[in-house]
Structures are given as C-alpha cells and as structure tokens.
Amino acid sequence: xxxxxFLALEPNYDAEGQVDLRSLELVSDYxxxxxxxxxxxAFVQPVRLQCDHVFCEKCLRSAITSFRSADPDGFPxxxxxxxxxxxxxxxxRLLINxxxxxxxxCPLATEGCEExxxxxxxxxxxxxxxxxxxVPCPDESCDKMTRKKDLQTGKRCRHxxxxxxxxxxxxxxxxxxxxxxxxxxSLETVCIDCGTVVLQRALKTHIEACPEVLSSCAAxxxxxxxxxxxxxxxxxxxxxxxxxxxxxxxxxxxxxxSLELTTRHLQQRNEIFEDGLANIRSTLVxxxxxxxxxxxxxxxxxxxxxxxxxxxxxxxNATTYLLSLHESLRExxxxxxxxxxxxxxxxxxxxxxxxxxxKEDMAHTNAAVNSVxxxxxxxxxxxxxxxxxxxxxxxxxxxxxxxxxxxxxxxxPGPSSAAGSSLGPLRPRRxxxxxxxxxKL
Amino acid sequence: xxxxxxxxxxxAELTSSPPEGIMVELADEANLFEWKVYMEGPEGxxxxxxxxxxxxxxxxxxxxxxxxxxxxxxxYHPNITNDEKGSMCLGMLRADEWKPSSKLSAVLEFxxxxxxxxxxxxxxxxxxxxxxxxxxxxxxxxxxxWTHKHATPA
Numbered sequence: 001x002x003x004x005x006f007l008a009l010e011p012n013y014d015a016e017g018q019v020d021l022r023s024l025e026l027v028s029d030y031x032x033x034x035x036x037x038x039x040x041x042a043f044v045q046p047v048r049l050q051c052d053h054v055f056c057e058k059c060l061r062s063a064i065t066s067f068r069s070a071d072p073d074g075f076p077x078x079x080x081x082x083x084x085x086x087x088x089x090x091x092x093r094l095l096i097n098x099x100x101x102x103x104x105x106c107p108l109a110t111e112g113c114e115e116x117x118x119x120x121x122x123x124x125x126x127x128x129x130x131x132x133x134x135v136p137c138p139d140e141s142c143d144k145m146t147r148k149k150d151l152q153t154g155k156r157c158r159h160x161x162x163x164x165x166x167x168x169x170x171x172x173x174x175x176x177x178x179x180x181x182x183x184x185x186s187l188e189t190v191c192i193d194c195g196t197v198v199l200q201r202a203l204k205t206h207i208e209a210c211p212e213v214l215s216s217c218a219a220x221x222x223x224x225x226x227x228x229x230x231x232x233x234x235x236x237x238x239x240x241x242x243x244x245x246x247x248x249x250x251x252x253x254x255x256x257x258s259l260e261l262t263t264r265h266l267q268q269r270n271e272i273f274e275d276g277l278a279n280i281r282s283t284l285v286x287x288x289x290x291x292x293x294x295x296x297x298x299x300x301x302x303x304x305x306x307x308x309x310x311x312x313x314x315x316x317n318a319t320t321y322l323l324s325l326h327e328s329l330r331e332x333x334x335x336x337x338x339x340x341x342x343x344x345x346x347x348x349x350x351x352x353x354x355x356x357x358x359k360e361d362m363a364h365t366n367a368a369v370n371s372v373x374x375x376x377x378x379x380x381x382x383x384x385x386x387x388x389x390x391x392x393x394x395x396x397x398x399x400x401x402x403x404x405x406x407x408x409x410x411x412x413p414g415p416s417s418a419a420g421s422s423l424g425p426l427r428p429r430r431x432x433x434x435x436x437x438x439x440k441l
Numbered sequence: 442x443x444x445x446x447x448x449x450x451x452x453a454e455l456t457s458s459p460p461e462g463i464m465v466e467l468a469d470e471a472n473l474f475e476w477k478v479y480m481e482g483p484e485g486x487x488x489x490x491x492x493x494x495x496x497x498x499x500x501x502x503x504x505x506x507x508x509x510x511x512x513x514x515x516x517y518h519p520n521i522t523n524d525e526k527g528s529m530c531l532g533m534l535r536a537d538e539w540k541p542s543s544k545l546s547a548v549l550e551f552x553x554x555x556x557x558x559x560x561x562x563x564x565x566x567x568x569x570x571x572x573x574x575x576x577x578x579x580x581x582x583x584x585x586x587w588t589h590k591h592a593t594p595a
Contacts, residue, residue, distance in 0.1 A: 037541065038504055038541050040447045040450045040451065041446075041450075062505070066502055066506070078541035078542050079540060081540060
C-alpha cells in the first residue's frame with residue numbers, strides 16, 4: 001500500500017469506549033521484540049514497512065505526519081532510516097497473537113475488578129463481562145453511574161445514602177455492603193492472642209502492646225531462644241544471662257568490625273608494597289641481564305638492549321628503569337676508561353722498548369760510521385801528506401797525544417798492524433785521530 | 442499524548458534501573474519534558490570523581506524530534522561548548538540523524554561514553570580538540586582541574 005493511501009485511511013482507533021491498550025497495567029513482562037520502537041508498548045494494530053520493521057499503526061501515522069511537515073519525500077523508517085514509500089497492513093498472524101496473549105489487568109481495577117485477562121480479550125471483557133463497568137443509573141432522575149454487577153439484583157437506583165448504624169456515617173447504598181464488612185471504623189474484632197474485643201482500626205496498636213502476644217527475648221540475636229508472653233518477658237530478661245552479657249557482645253562486635261577494617265586497609269597497603277617490590281626486582285633482573293649481554297658482544301647487545309628496553313617500558317616503572325640503565329651505563333663507561341688507561345700504558349711501554357732498541361742500533365751505526373770515517377781519513381792522510389807540504393806543521397801541534405798513540409795499535413790490531421806494516425813511516429800521525437778513541441771508550 | 446506516555450515509560454525505566462553512573466529526575470515534577478541528569482565522570486577519564494549536571498530537554502514532537510543535551514556544569518571537553526549553555530554535540534541527536542526508535546537511555550549512555558572518549562574530529566571547541574590531539578597530557582591536566590573546580594560535589 002502506498003503511504004498516501006495509508007494516510008487517507010480513516011483511523012479506526014480512539015473510538016468511544018475503546019480500551020487504551022497502551023495504558024494497561026501489565027501482569028508480566030513481554031518479549032522486547034514485541035515492543036513498538038515509537039511508543040515503547042507492545043504493538044497495537046501493527047503494520048509493516050518495506051524494510052520489515054513493524055510499528056503500531058497509530059505511531060507510524062504520527063511519525064509520517066510529523067515527518068511530512070519537514071520534508072515531503074521519502075519517509076525514512078523510524079528504526080533504520082531506510083526510505084520507504086510502501087507499507088503493508090498485514091503482519092504475520094504470529095506477531096498479533098503474541099501481542100494479544102500478553103496478560104494484563106482489567107482497566108477497571110480502580111473500581112475493584114481484579115480480573116487478569118489476555119490483552120486480546122480485554123476489550124470484550126470490559127464490554128461484556130466486567131461487573132465493574134460503569135453504566136448510567138437506571139433511575140432516569142439520577143445522573144450518577146452505577147456498576148454493572150449491582151444491576152443484576154434488580155434495576156433500581158442505588159445512590160441513596162444509608163446511615164451506618166455503628167459509625168453514624170452516611171454511605172451510599174452501592175458501597176454499603178463493603179463499608180459494613182470491612183471499612184467501617186467502628187467494626188469490632190477479637191485479638192487472637194488475648195481474646196479481648198478491640199476496634200478494628202485499633203487492632204494494630206493493640207497487637208503491638210498486647211501482653212499476651214508471644215515475643216522474643218532481647219538477647220535473641222545472641223542465641224537466647226526464649227519466646228514467651230510479653231507480660232513475662234521482663235522477668236525473663238532480668239534473669240537471662242545473655243541479656244546481661246549483651247553490652248559486652250556489642251563492644252566486642254564493634255571492636256571486631258574496626259579491627260577487620262584495619263586489617264583490610266593493611267592488606268591493601270601490603271599488596272601495593274608487594275607490587276612495588278616485584279616491580280623493582282624485575283627492573284633489577286632486567287638491567288643485570290642487559291649488562292651481561294653487553295659484555296659479550298657490543299653490537300648484538302645493542303639491538304637486543306633496545307628490544308629489552310621497549311619491553312621493559314611496558315612492564316615496569318619507566319623512571320626506575322631509566323635510573324638503572326643510567327647506572328649500568330656509568331659502570332660501562334668506567335670499564336672503558338680503565339681499558340683505555342691500560343692500553344695507554346701498554347702502548348707507551350712498547351714505544352719505549354722500541355726506542356731503546358733503536359737508540360742502541362743507532363749508536364752501533366754511529367760507531368761503525370765513525371770507524372769507517374776514520375779509516376777513510378787515515379787512508380786519505382798519506383796522500384794529503386804527499387801533496388801538501390804544510391802537513392808536517394799540523395803534525396807538530398799534535399805531539400802531546402803521541403804518548404797515548406803508543407798503545408792504540410794493540411787495541412785495534414787489524415787496521416793498525418796493516419797500517420803499521422804498509423805505512424810505517426806515518427805511524428806517529430795516527431794518535432791525532434781522537435774520534436776513533438772516543439768510539440772505543 | 443502518545444509522546445508523554447513514552448516519556449513517562451522511559452523515565453520509569455531509567456529511574457528503576459539506571460545505567461552506570463547516571464541518575465535521572467525531573468527538573469519540575471509537573472513537566473515531563475525537562476529532565477535533570479546527574480552524570481558521574483567515567484572512571485579512568487580526567488572527569489573521574491566529578492558529578493556533572495546535564496539538562497535533557499525533550500521537544501513536544503518527541504520521539505519524532507531529537508532531544509537536546511546540555512551541560513549545566515562547566516566542563517573542559519572538545520565536544521561541549523565552553524559557554525553558559527554547555528551544549529553537547531552528539532551525532533545521533535542531529536535532526537537528520539535522529540531515529541524515533543533511539544532510546545533516551547542510549548542517548549545518555551552515549552553522552553557519558555563521549556566523556557571517556559572525546560571525538561576531536563567532531564568538535565565544537567576547536568582549541569580543546571587541537572590540544573587533545575597534540576598535547577593530551579596538558580588537556581587531561583586542565584580537564585582534571587576543571588572537574589575538581591566545578592564538578593566536585595561539596
């Protein structure tokens with residue numbers, strides 16, 4: 001059916017005498033799927049939209065009207081907002097049956113009807129069967145309403161006032177029976193315990209004070225099981241040891257309670273401390289593990305350390321972790337500086353050793369070079385002697401060294417003997433060679 | 442008439458079994474359309490321990506028109522205006538997104554959820570949203586401070 005056609009239909013609810021199904025008092029809960037999303041009641045005359053969502057006819061009508069005023073096309077489903085242009089008046093029979101089966105109280109409960117009927121039958125109950133349905137008084141001169149059931153005994157007006165013989169109150173005839181049996185304040189009744197006759201309205205106060213009513217000892221909560229007449233309870237309470245000891249129990253109870261409270265507090269605190277301790281411990285273990293790993297191989301440890309760190313950040317307190325990390329890093333730096341000084345010492349030692357060796361070598365080379373120079377000089381001398389006449393003069397100046405030159409040949413037998421044999425006439429010239437003697441020393 | 446019945450029904454449901462941290466009453470016993478809602482700041486959010494007074498007003502067209510939610514208690518939140526109105530921006534309450542089938546309990550729960558998780562992309566207070574995105578710590582600090590100042594029950 002088109003939406004327009006639907007709106008054009010004459011609504012058949014809100015008729016005179018129709019029971020408002022939405023305001024009925026429910027006796028039990030119903031399935032939430034049977035609830036109209038608009039009025040939040042079980043469906044009343046349900047209709048179905050294209051999208052399969054079901055609403056009460058009345059609710060949908062008001063939804064469409066209030067929507068139309070805003071925007072003329074494509075009414076969106078109130079549940080899923082799917083644009084709809086068609087609806088179906090027929091919904092599954094099952095749905096209607098389930099809604100009709102919901103148990104409700106008769107709407108005339110205020111008049112006294114205590115009937116509980118299925119919702120589907122409530123209309124006919126009210127129309128036909130309910131004795132509390134109000135109908136106009138059969139007496140045409142009376143404009144009051146009368147209950148249907150009162151008419152069964154004869155069609156006459158029951159709105160005259162009758163005077164109650166006991167309480168002297170004016171009561172309408174239709175209410176007289178009820179008043180006479182239950183409501184009249186002057187009704188008398190018998191106390192079941194002491195047998196005295198009391199007024200009905202005073203019964204409650206009487207029961208509270210009735211000396212015959214059984215009542216329990218004041219110390220019943222401490223285990224005294226005595227239950228005797230109220231008149232005797234005071235004598236019992238004077239003797240009951242549990243009553244005497246009662247205050248002491250009270251004090252103990254409050255003490256116990258406060259102790260329990262303290263214990264709970266302490267337990268909580270203890271838990272907090274234990275948590276903290278566990279955190280600290282895990283951080284320590286973590287950092288020591290990082291340390292040992294770092295000592296193995298530096299680069300591998302670096303990668304793992306970062307992984308460790310990220311894991312650790314989740315688990316433990318970040319600050320403690322950072323502190324421990326800082327500590328371990330400091331240690332590492334210390335170790336490194338130790339190693340550095342060590343290396344430094346070792347390097348300088350080896351340099352020194354090397355230097356000494358080289359120095360010695362150099363001295364040797366120096367000596368060798370000197371001796372070679374000497375020999376060359378010595379070899380060159382005769383030639384110099386031969387070519388230069390002034391050479392003898394130089395010889396004369398060096399005479400004081402002559403005495404020394406006497407033993408030199410023995411110390412250097414090779415060259416001197418060779419020199420001696422070949423250069424015999426030049427022998428006295430040799431001691432002037434001081435460089436060679438220095439080498440010897 | 443129909444709307445009043447539904448409102449009364451929802452009110453009865455909300456008072457008999459209120460959602461967590463939410464307490465509902467009528468601002469005026471004679472008027473079903475103005476509600477006072479006391480909302481506790483959700484646990485774990487900077488609004489924790491705060492009690493916010495939220496005003497829920499229902500239009501006469503309810504449930505066909507959306508209700509409006511406003512914070513009477515000052516609150517530092519990207520989705521709630523920082524003026525004396527304290528209007529709250531809720532996606533589901535916009536006229537074109539409102540569905541008559543939405544329940545008020547769902548609206549209130551959604552509002553409380555928004556306290557726990559603000560939606561900075563849908564904000565009415567751009568500055569707070571910016572801060573929420575970039576400097577969450579500072580945002581939480583201020584929100585906590587405001588909660589303490591304005592929303593702490595005496």
